[in-house]
Amino acid sequence: MTHPDxxxxxxxxxxxxNDGNSRTFYSLDKKHKKSKPNQALGIRRLEKMxxxxxxxxxxxxxxxxxxxxxxxxxxYKNGVRLF
Amino acid sequence: xxxxxxSRLQYDFGKLFTAAxxxxxxxxxxxxxxxxxxxxxxxxxxxxxxRLYAKQLNKLISSGNxxxxxxxxxxxxxxxxxxxxGCTTRTIMNHKERLKSAGFIIxxxxxxxxxxxxxxxxxxxxxxxxxxxxxxxxTKISQITSFFTKRVKNFHPLVHVQQEQxxxxxxxxxxxxxxxxxxxxxxxxxxxxxxxxxxxEQHMNTRESRTSDSDKQTRRxxxxxxxxxxxxxxxxxxxxxxxxTQPKLFESAIFSKPEETEILNFIWSSVYRKFKIxxxxxxxxxxxxxxxxxxxxxxxxxxxxxxxxxxxAHLYFHPExxxxxxxxxxxxFIKQQALKRQIRNRIxxxxxxxxxxxxxxxEGKNRHKTRLQLFRLQQQHLDSYGDPMLIRAYEKSLQKIVxx
Numbered sequence: 431m432t433h434p435d436x437x438x439x440x441x442x443x444x445x446x447x448n449d450g451n452s453r454t455f456y457s458l459d460k461k462h463k464k465s466k467p468n469q470a471l472g473i474r475r476l477e478k479m480x481x482x483x484x485x486x487x488x489x490x491x492x493x494x495x496x497x498x499x500x501x502x503x504x505x506y507k508n509g510v511r512l513f
Numbered sequence: 514x515x516x517x518x519x520s521r522l523q524y525d526f527g528k529l530f531t532a533a534x535x536x537x538x539x540x541x542x543x544x545x546x547x548x549x550x551x552x553x554x555x556x557x558x559x560x561x562x563x564r565l566y567a568k569q570l571n572k573l574i575s576s577g578n579x580x581x582x583x584x585x586x587x588x589x590x591x592x593x594x595x596x597x598x599g600c601t602t603r604t605i606m607n608h609k610e611r612l613k614s615a616g617f618i619i620x621x622x623x624x625x626x627x628x629x630x631x632x633x634x635x636x637x638x639x640x641x642x643x644x645x646x647x648x649x650x651x652t653k654i655s656q657i658t659s660f661f662t663k664r665v666k667n668f669h670p671l672v673h674v675q676q677e678q679x680x681x682x683x684x685x686x687x688x689x690x691x692x693x694x695x696x697x698x699x700x701x702x703x704x705x706x707x708x709x710x711x712x713x714e715q716h717m718n719t720r721e722s723r724t725s726d727s728d729k730q731t732r733r734x735x736x737x738x739x740x741x742x743x744x745x746x747x748x749x750x751x752x753x754x755x756x757x758t759q760p761k762l763f764e765s766a767i768f769s770k771p772e773e774t775e776i777l778n779f780i781w782s783s784v785y786r787k788f789k790i791x792x793x794x795x796x797x798x799x800x801x802x803x804x805x806x807x808x809x810x811x812x813x814x815x816x817x818x819x820x821x822x823x824x825x826a827h828l829y830f831h832p833e834x835x836x837x838x839x840x841x842x843x844x845x846f847i848k849q850q851a852l853k854r855q856i857r858n859r860i861x862x863x864x865x866x867x868x869x870x871x872x873x874x875x876e877g878k879n880r881h882k883t884r885l886q887l888f889r890l891q892q893q894h895l896d897s898y899g900d901p902m903l904i905r906a907y908e909k910s911l912q913k914i915v916x917x
Contacts, residue, residue, distance in 0.1 A: 470775035503769040
């Protein structure tokens with residue numbers, strides 16, 4: 431199984447869980463090993479993870495660009511996307 | 514003499530090949546794992562890349578653009594490399610991967626249609642020092658004289674570089690020769706294009722008229738500026754379409770910038786077919802109107818029943834989606850238009866029949882007209898719709914009325 435690489439990922443997601451923990455997840459932006467990276471695909475995958483896999487376990491989640499001073503791309507609160 | 518000084522500025526293929534070879538050898542020595550080493554095939558690909566890249570750089574230098582700070586990337590295509598080497602593109606890709614891991618290729622960028630760009634390790638392409646003008650004249654002269662006086666056996670070069678030599682006729686493009694030598698001036702120079710004032714001899718051009726050719730080129734120049742505005746107009750259409758569609762079909766969805774760009778790209782390729790079909794601005798505008806009508810149609814269809822749904826935007830406009838994409842609405846739209854036309858025709862013919870009935874009973878606004886006048890009037894009215902089906906249906910109905 432391929433895992434996202436924090437150094438090459440185009441976006442990252444910080445999740446603040448209900449139990450007080452927080453964790454950063456990195457996007458997997460490729461369809462296959464050799465394909466061109468697609469940031470939108472990575473964001474969609476992160477969103478799917480939030481809304482399906484971690485459903486009901488988190489309060490806030492923010493998706494950022496994975497670079498220094500990266501902008502916020504999307505913000506979720508209690509399962510609802512704010513922007 | 515001139516050639517010698519010119520060749521000094523350029524990259525020597527032999528030296529580059531040896532540099533590449535030493536680079537690969539040192540890499541192979543360093544790597545203990547057999548899998549990481551570069552074999553003869555990888556070496557051949559590396560040499561091919563070096564050869565073509567050096568050719569590109571030499572061309573660049575000869576055109577008068579010396580690199581001062583940074584090397585330009587090696588622009589090429591995977592298939593062209595593959596055909597040069599006589600292998601498949603897949604092999605080239607695998608070799609590139611291997612060369613990248615070895616550090617031979619530093620970076621690779623894909624430019625889609627315009628190919629790929631490779632950055633080769635600068636260790637191989639260390640820029641040669643250009644001959645400085647401050648060199649003492651005497652030493653220079655002595656060098657030159659030694660070049661002519663030395664009797665050295667003429668060895669064949671180790672590497673076959675014949676094809677990489679400068680073209681003897683390359684001066685034709687550069688336009689360094691005098692006018693009398695029959696070199697044609699650049700076509701888009703207006704002052705030369707006039708027949709009477711041409712710098713080149715007209716009798717030399719026996720095959721093709723230069724004036725006609727230059728006309729084409731100037732036209733192309735003019736078109737380039739109009740082309741820019743046209744492409745801006747076309748891209749605006751895509752933006753407008755998305756701005757119209759989003760609130761109608763995806764009102765609750767929120768999109769980040771990368772997602773939106775992806776959707777716009779999909780719309781461009783699936784809905785507008787990458788603008789490959791040529792059309793005037795008016796034609797595109799009318800197409801845009803039909804697109805809006807299609808979106809409205811889908812919206813109405815969705816509102817009519819809450820159980821109905823459409824896929825998310827990135828799938829709805831995906832060019833590969835053959836199942837439930839927006840492209841499918843075209844057939845639907847055509848069908849709807851045909852149905853609308855049929856109904857309109859039926860109503861029009863019913864009206865005409867009613868007028869004939871009234872006329873026969875001596876009623877209606879046309880009672881004072883002759884039969885021919887009434888026929889002409891109706892025919893004119895129906896002709897204005899420009900539908901041959903309507904005219905045929907009218908003729909049939911008229912025959913029925915006349916026969917009864």
